[in-house]
Amino acid sequence: MLTETLCEDDRWQAADLPRLAETGAQAALRHLGLDPAEFEIAVLGCDDARIAELNGDFRDKPRATNVLSWPSEDLAPDTPGAAPHPPEPDGFGSHHLGDLALAFDTCAREAADLGLPLGDHVTHLTVHGVLHLLGYDHMRDAEATLMERLEGEILGKLGLSDPYRD
Numbered sequence: 366m367l368t369e370t371l372c373e374d375d376r377w378q379a380a381d382l383p384r385l386a387e388t389g390a391q392a393a394l395r396h397l398g399l400d401p402a403e404f405e406i407a408v409l410g411c412d413d414a415r416i417a418e419l420n421g422d423f424r425d426k427p428r429a430t431n432v433l434s435w436p437s438e439d440l441a442p443d444t445p446g447a448a449p450h451p452p453e454p455d456g457f458g459s460h461h462l463g464d465l466a467l468a469f470d471t472c473a474r475e476a477a478d479l480g481l482p483l484g485d486h487v488t489h490l491t492v493h494g495v496l497h498l499l500g501y502d503h504m505r506d507a508e509a510t511l512m513e514r515l516e517g518e519i520l521g522k523l524g525l526s527d528p529y530r531d
Contacts, residue, residue, distance in 0.1 A: 367391055367401040370408040376469045377410030385484055386465070388523065389491030396519045397499065399451065405459040406498065408491075409466040416468035431471045432490040436463040440500030448511070449500025463498040465491065485525050492519050 367390050370383040386408040394401045411419075413429035421427030423435070437460075440449040452460055467490060476486035496512055503509035517527035 367394070367404060368406050368408050370410065372410040373415060374410055374412045374469050376412075376473075377467075380469070380483055380487065382408070382410040382467070382487065385487045386467075386491050389488040389519075390495050392519050392523050393492045393495040393499075396515065396522065397451070403460060404452070404462050406462050406495065407464040409464065411466055411468055413468045413470040416466055416471070419466055429468055429471050431468060431475060432494045433466045434463060434494040434497035435465075436498045436500070437461045441502065442500065452499065462495070465494040465498070467491070467494075479528070481526075488523065488525060489516065489520055489528055492516055 366387060368383070368386045370377075370386050372378045372382055386406075390406050390408075391401045394404060416433060417427055417429045419433055420430055423433070438452070440452055442449050452462060467487065472487055472490060473483055476483045479486065493512075493516060496515060501508070501512045501515070503512045513529045517529055520527055
């Protein structure tokens with residue numbers, strides 16, 4: 366398995382976060398030509414209170430958000446808008462790409478507001494988070510355009526709608 370999922374909030378188990386995270390993460394890596402068997406990602410399913418605490422501790426933004434990511438290494442490109450450097454497996458087993466955390470309350474509220482099934486939205490947020498682990502960002506227009514295009518392509522391969530085009 367590519368993802369190791371811990372559900373602190375039981376609602377995530379009922380929503381099948383382990384399967385959704387695995388599906389989104391595998392699709393993202395495959396789309397970028399990476400072998401999911403060579404990598405691992407830790408995923409935390411929590412509530413808004415916990416993610417607000419994490420967001421405050423790590424980003425100095427003590428409020429709830431949908432997904433947070435902690436890359437294990439900086440893979441950001443040297444040129445804004447360019448593709449990040451691909452991670453290099455060490456040859457000694459799985460390379461840890463980093464950690465993701467998703468907040469159930471925020472994800473469920475956003476899915477309802479968007480008229481999407483929760484699973485579709487969580488799969489999208491997992492893809493988004495994995496791209497962050499791989500060095501993609503959306504701070505500048507060129508970066509955002511690249512990242513949004515990739516998300517749409519990956520979700521399309523999964524039969525899900527492109528959240529930036531639909």
